[in-house]
Amino acid sequence: MSNPPYPPSNPGDASQPEQPGGQPAAPQYGQQSPAAPQYGQQSPAAPQYGQQSPAAPQYGQPAAPYGQAPGAPQYGQDTNWPSQQPGPTTVxxxxxxxxxxxxxxGAIWLISILIAMAALNDPTMRSMVEDQMAAGGAADVRFExxxxxxxxxxxxxxxxGAGLYALVAINVRKGRNWARILGTILAALSIFALVPLSLATLSALLGIAAIVLLYLPASAPYFRKAQPFGNAYQNPYGR
Incomplete structure (x- = not known):
């Protein structure tokens, strides 16, 4: 006995016979799968013509480097580090x-030098210098x-001394940090001029007080400048 033949499938009929086991039969010749898009219809996930994918960068916009988040700063880009931010521009x-x-x-230092030069004509100063020379073995040398x-x-x-005071004062007002460092060194050396008491002592005290003011929080940010290595693509010699 022969099995009865299956009824012929109609290409326009959406209903298809089921295979044994309850599974739908494969589409017949000329019939597309229900999941496949029709002719002239694009897949919903595909972007339209002229429309870029949301994840793709726009034209002229650089893509994020490999392993770097899109919102992260680029390599060599200045970040808001406090040590690299310039200080205030006003003094x-x-x-x-x-x-x-x-x-x-500096003015008191010059005045002390002039007073010391004028004191050389004092007989007391002359005798003091001659006594020091005699104690050093130069008794036959006269003061003249x-x-x-x-x-x-x-x-x-x-x-x-006047040149150093002027150099430090002018450049400190311009915000040069090297001038502040130089003034610190000179202030440390001027400690030896505190004794004996004289006009040189007053000059040293004023210089030390000035250097202390330059390190206070109200003035220290004025000497903070942007570091040349903050931007790798910026020429530090072109400033």
Whole structure:
């Protein structure tokens, strides 16, 4: 006996016979799968013509580097680190006070040099110098023989001291950190001028007070400048 044949399938009929076991039969020739898109219809997940995928970067927009989140800063981009942010552009009041203290210390230093040069003509000063030379084994040397040398040394010391005071004062007001460091070194060396008490002592005290003001929180940010290595693509020599 022969099995009865299956009824012919109609291409336009949506209903299809089931195979043994309850599973739907495969689509017949010329019939598409229900899940496949029709002719001229794109898949819902595919972007339309001229429309980019939401995850793709726009034209002219650089893509995020490999292993870096989209919102993270790029390599070599300045970050808001406090140590790399420039300080205020206007001169703080404490810096102005320190500037005038340094100027005053330099002026007092010059005045002390002039007073010391004028005191060379004092008989007491002459006898003191001659006694020191005699104690050093130069008893036959008179004061007039070394007076010119002493005056020359004082003039050189006065010029060097005034130049250093002016150099530190002008550049400190401009916010140069190296000037603050130089002033700190000079203030440390001026401690030896505190004794004996004289005008040089007052000059040293004014200079030390000025350097202390430059390290206070009200004036220290003025000397903080942006580091040249904050941006890897910025030329540090072109500033």
């Amino acid at each position: 703080p009041q404490m810096v102005n006070i320190a500037f005038w203290l340094i100027v005053g210390a 023989d070394v007076q010119g040398f002493i005056v020359g040394v004082m003039v050189v010391l006065g010029i060097i």
